[in-house]
Amino acid sequence: MRTHRKIFCLRCLKILSVLSGLLALCYACLPKPDLLPPDLEYSRTVLDRDGHVIFLTTTSDGMLRLPATLGQIAPEMLEATLEMEDRRFFSHPGVDGRSLLRAGWGVLSGKKLGGGSTLTMQLSRLRWGLQTRSAWGKCVQMFRAIQLERHYSKKEIAAAYFTIAPYGGNVEGVRAASFRWCGKDASELTRREAASLSAIPQSPTARRPRTAGNALLAVAQARLMTRLRANHGESPNELDGEFNLVPNAIPREAPHLARRRLREDHGSLTVTTSLDLTQQHVVEQSIRDFLSRWNSKGLRNASAILLHAPTGEIRASVGSADFHNVDISGQVDGTRAPRSPGSTLKPFIYALALDAGLIQPQTLLDDAPRRFAGYNPENSDHQFLGPIAASEALRRSRNIPAIELANRLPGGGLESFLRSSGVNLPQRSLGLALAIGATEMRLEDLAKLYAELAHPAQGRLSPEACWLTLDALRCEEPAAPIGLSCKTGTSNGFRDAWACGVMGDWVICVWVGHFNGRGMPGLFAHETAAPLLWQTVTRLKLTARPSEESRPPDVVRVPVCAVSGDLAGTLCSNRRDGWFIGGVSPITTCKVHQKSGDAVVEVWPADRLEQFRNAGFPRANSRQPVDEGPHRTNTIASPPRIVSPQSALTYYIQENAPQQNRLLLEANSGPDTRQIHWFADRRYLGASAPAEPLSWEPIVGDYEVQAMDDAGRVSSTHISVRLAVGNR
Template sequence: MIPLPRILNSWKRPAARRALGIGLAVTVLAVAADRLSPPDLGRFEDRSTVVLDSDGRLLRAFPSPQDTWRLPTRPDQVDPLYLAMLRTVEDRRFGWHPGIDPLAALRAMGQWARHGRVVSGASTLSMQAARLLQPKARTWGAKVEESLRAMQLQARLGTDGVLGIYLTLAPFGGALEGVTAASLAWFGKDPVHLGPAEAALLVALPQSPERLRPDRHPAAARAARDRVLDRAAAAGIIARDVAEAAKTADIPAFQRPLPMQAPHLAERLATAAPRGAVIRTRIDGGLQRRLEALARAEAERLEPGADVAMVIVANADRRLLASVGAAHWLSRQTDLTLATRSPGSTLKPFIYAMAFDDLSLHPGTLMTDMPQRFGHWRPDNFDHDFHGTLTAREALQRSLNIPAVQVLERVGPIRFVALMQQSGIRLAFPPGGEEPGLPLALGGVGIRLLDLATLYAALADGGRVLPPSILADTPPPEARRLVGEAAARAVLTVLEDSPAPDGFAQGSAVARARRIAFKTGTSFGFRDAWTVGTSADYTVAVWVGRPDGAPRPGAMGRGTAAPVLFRAFDLLPPDHAPRPRPTQPDHALFHRAPPPALARLEAESRTDGGAAAPLRILFPPDGAMVESLDDGIGLDAAGGHPPYRWIADGRPLGGETRFWRPETEGFSRLVVTDSDGRRAAVTIRVSVPGD
C-alpha cells in the first residue's frame, strides 16, 4: 500500500497539477455547456392530455399538438418483462454507462472494419431518447450531437427519466407514440399486463414502425417479434419453451380505438387543464363502462332524437362514480348532465324538508287537496283530479301539486331559493323575470341533473350539501347545511315507501339489496322525465328527454326514467349497511302522530268571518343578542289564533311555555305556531352571564 504522505506529495508535482487543472476545466466547461445549451424537452412535454379513472386507467386521451397519440408513460407503468426484453435488444448495459456505451461503440467499429458495413449499431437507449426529442438526418455530425445529448440527458434525468422519454415518444406505427398508446391500440390492454408475445412485438416495432406494422405487414412483424423472443430466451429472460409458445400467438390485424369512456366529463376536464396534463378522477372505470352500456341500451328503446343522461354519486364522500352525458358521444357532444331543464316534481321533497325543518309541517299533518286559487294562479294536479283530505306523507308520496304549493307558501319561495343558493345549488329563472314564486314547486325553474344528484345525496347525509368530488387528491370543500338531520330523514322515510315503477318491487316486505328513497318528475309538456333516488351508500340521478326541448307526449318520469334508475342501482354493489339510526330518535318528526299545533294545515282563507292579525314574535326580536337569565329567555307572541306552540332549534317546547332555557351560547332559531298552523320565526344570539 502506498503511504499517504507519498500520495499527497505526488499532487505537488507539475504534471499532477496540470492533470487536475485540466480535469477541473473540463468539468467547468461541461457544466457551463449544459447550462448554456440545455436539452429541448418540448416534444416530450407536448404530450396527449389524458383523463384517468380512480385506478389510474385511461378514460379518454386527447391528441398531442402534433396529432399523435403520445400518452405519458413511466417505467413503473410497464410490465417488467417488456423492460427486460427492451434492455436485451436495445441496450444491455443501460444504467451502467453515462449515456454512450464505449464497449458497444468499439464492437460496432470493429465489425465495420472487418465487414465494410454496419453489422450492429452502438446506439443506446439514451441516444435514442435524444434522437426522439430532436429528430435529425442521420449524419456523423448528428451522431456526435446525439451522443453528447445522451450523456446530458443521463446526467440530468437519470435512468428512469431517460427511459420515460423513450416509453413516451417511441414510434409504433401510424399516429401511435409511446408504449401505452401502442399497447392499447394493438392489444386493448395497459402495458403493465403484457404477455411475452405482446412485449416482444412492442420491443421490435420502433426499429421500423411502418415496415413492421402488424396490420399492413404481418409476416415482417411476426419475424421481428420472433427474433426478439429468441434473444430473450438466449439471455435467460424467458424459458425456451415459453418463447416457442409465444411464437404461435397471432399478430394483431388492426388497431383498436383508444378508450373513450366518460367522454363528456373528460372533455370538460381537459378543456380546463393545461396542455399535456394527466388528470386523475374519482370515476369508477368498471361502473362507468357498465353505466354507458345501460345508457346505450335504454336509448335504443327511445324514439329518434331522445336521449339519456345519468350520474352516480357515493353518499359518504360525494365521489362522482360515473357520469353519462349522453348515450352516444359521436351523435351528441353536449353534456346533458349539465343542461338546465325544468325539474318537474323533483324539488318537492326539499320544499317539504324545509317545512319539516321549521316544524311548520309534520309527515302526519292533515292537508286538503281541493281546488284552490293562489292569487291569480289556480294549479291543477297531474291527473286533473282532487283527493280530499290526506296526510303530508301521502301527498308527497303521490306527488300532489296542490299540497306542495300550500307547503311552499308556508316556506316562502324566496326563502326556498335563498337556502338553495346558500347551499351552492344553482336554480335558473328567466332573465329579467319576476322574483321566485309558487310555480317553482311544480317545475317552474331550471336545474341541472348533477345538482339534483347533489341535493338527494344531501338528504342521505343528514341535510349536508357537498358538491360531487370529481378529481382525485382534491380536498373537499366545507359542507353547507340545507336542512337538519331529522327533516332530511323524515323525507327519506316518506320517499322509501313510494310505489316502485311497474316491473320492480320495493317496500319493507320485499327482499331487495337496498332500500331506495326516490322521486320522479315530469316537466310541462312531457319535455323532461326525471327520477332521482338515494340509498344508504349511493345516489343515482336519471334524465330522459329530447335535448331540443321538444314534447314527448305520454313520456313520464315514472314510466320512462324510474325503470332506468332501478336498473342503474342493480349495477352497484350492495350497500354496506342500512341507514344509521337518527341522532335524535325522539324528535317530533319521527312520531307517527303530529303535535296538536301541526295536526292540520289549513288553507289561508278564513271561515270565521274575519281575518286574524298576522302571527308575530314580540320577544325576543329578530337578530337580537339576548342574555339567558335564571328562568331562561322570555317568549312572547301576538296575532294568529292561540294557543301558541314554540320550537327552539328544531325541538318543540312543552305546553304553552313562556320561558326557554337554552343549552348553549351562540345562534339559535325560535319558531312559534298557532292553532291554525301559521308560523313566525326569529334568529337570535344567546349569551350567558359571566361567560
C-alpha cells in the same frame, strides 16, 4: 539510444496527460442541455378514482405522447428494450466502443452484426432531430450522447427515451403505445407485449401493428423473445411469433365528464376524477338497454349521474346515450344542460316544512282548488283528492298541497334553500310555481340536492326531516328495488322525464327526453324514467340499511288518529302508528272526534267537509253514516277562509293603468254559504259567490280586507298597496 527512447516516452505521456486533462476539462465544461425538446407537447390524461387512465387526448399536432418514468413502466419493457437496443446501457458513458467496432466490422465484412448506436445515442438523434447516416452526423450524435450522460442519470435517460421513441403511426412513447397497441397501462405489460413493442422503434413504419397482423413485426419479436428466454434459461416457444399486437381504441371513457374536467383544470397534464369505471359501464349499459326498448316509440336519449352521498363524489356520469351521435346532439352534456325539473323539487318542500314544524307525516293537507294571488294551479290529472295526509300527498305528487306548503315556508322557503345550495337560478324571484318545477335545473345539481337527503351533513336539513321525507318516498312498486326511495318528475309539455332515487349512501338521478326540447305526449316519468332508475339501481347492486336501523333517535313513533292525522285522542277508535320529530312536529290532539251526548261524532270544518264531498267520498257516507248508529258527521260553523289577497303581502299598482291594477278577492266557505261580502277598512266592496273572485281596484294605502258570509262570520287579512317603482 535508451535515453532518447525514454525521453520520447516521457514526452508522449505528458502529451497524453495534457490531452486527457483537456478532454476531462472539456467534459466537465460541457453545458447541460434539456433532456427533452423544450417545446414538447404531451397528451393529457383523465384518471378514475383508482388511478387508471380513462381518457387520453391527442396533442395539437395529432400525436399520442405521454411523459414516462421508469416507475410507470413494467420491468419487462425495460429488459426487452435493452436486450433489443443496448445490453451494456448501464456500463458505457453514452458511446459503446465494442458496439461501434462490431458495427464497423459488419460494414467492412458485409455481414449484419447489428448497429452501434446506444440507447443514449438514439435519444440524442430523436432529441435533436439529427441525420446520422453521414460520418459527421454520427459524430454529432455521439457528442450529444456523451453530453447527456455527463448531466443525467441512466434512469433519467431511459425515461426520456421511453417518452419520445416512435412506436408507429402517431404514437410516441411507450405509455401511449401501450394504450394504443395493447389496450392497457404500460405498468401492466407482459413479456410478450414488451418484446413486441420493443421491436417497433427500429422500423416504426414497417413494423406498425395492424388489425390483420404484421409479419415483419412478428419475426422481429420472435427473435427478441428467443434471446429473452435464453437469458432466463428457458427454451424457445414457437408461439412467440404468432402473438399479434392490434390497434385498440384510445381511452375515451365518460367523454362528457372527462372533457369538462380537462377544461376546468386546463393547466394539468393529468386530471383525477372520482369515477368508478365499473359503475360507469353499468350505468351506460343500462341506458343502452332501456333505449333499445323505447326506440320504436321515438325515445332516443337519456342521461344519468351516480353520487356517493357521504363524500359527494360522482362515481358515474353519462351525458347522453351516444356521444358521437349527431342526430341526438350526443355531445351535449345532459348532466349539465338546464331542463325543467317537474315535481322532483317537492321532497325539499316537505323536508323544509317538517323542519319548520309546519307538518308531521300524517298532517292533513288540502288538495282542493286554490288561488294564490292570481296564480290558479292545478294537479297534473286535473282532479282534486280533498284532505290528504302530507306523506301521501308527497308520494302521489299532488301539486296543490305542495304549493300551499311552499307558501307557508319561512325564511325564503324553497327558493332560498335552492340558492344557498348553489343551484343556478334566475336572478328574478320565481314565486310559488317553483314548487312544481317552473324553472330550469341541471341533473348534476338535482343529484347533489338529493345527496343532502341521503346524507344531511351540512345542517341545512335535519336528519329527522330527511329520514321522514325518504320514508314517505319508499318505492312500493313490485319492480322497484327494496329499500329505494324515489321521486319522479314530468315537465310541462312532456319534454323531460326525471327520476331521482336514494339507496343508502347512494344517489342516482336519470333524465330521459330530447335535447332539442321536442315533447312526447304520454312521456310520463313513472313509465319511463322510473323503470330506468329501478333497472340501473338493481344492476349496480346498491343496498341500503333497513329503514329502522337508519332512523334518527329523535324520530319517535306515536299513535295518531287514522281519520284526522293528529295525535289520537281518547275518542279516536281508529288509530295507526305515525312518526313525529320530538320537539319540532306540531302536537295537536284530534278534534274531529267529539262527544255528543252518549255518541262520538266527527266534527269537520265546513271547507274540509266540502272538499270531501267534491272529491267524491263525503264523510256522511263513510263507514258509519250520519243516519245510522251513534256516529254522525257534523260541521263547524267556521268563517270564510280568504285565499286572495294573501296576508302581510305588498301589492304594487301601475299609475294610469286601471285595467292592470285590479286585485282579485276570493275566499272559500262552507256549503251553507251563498254569498261572501267584502270590505276594505269597513268600506263595502261588493259580494261574490264562494270560490268566485270579486275584482277590486285599490289605491295606494294599507288595508284590512274582510270577508263576511251570510251568517255574519267574518275573517280578515292585512295588506299594503304601493305604487310600482319607476311610476312615481
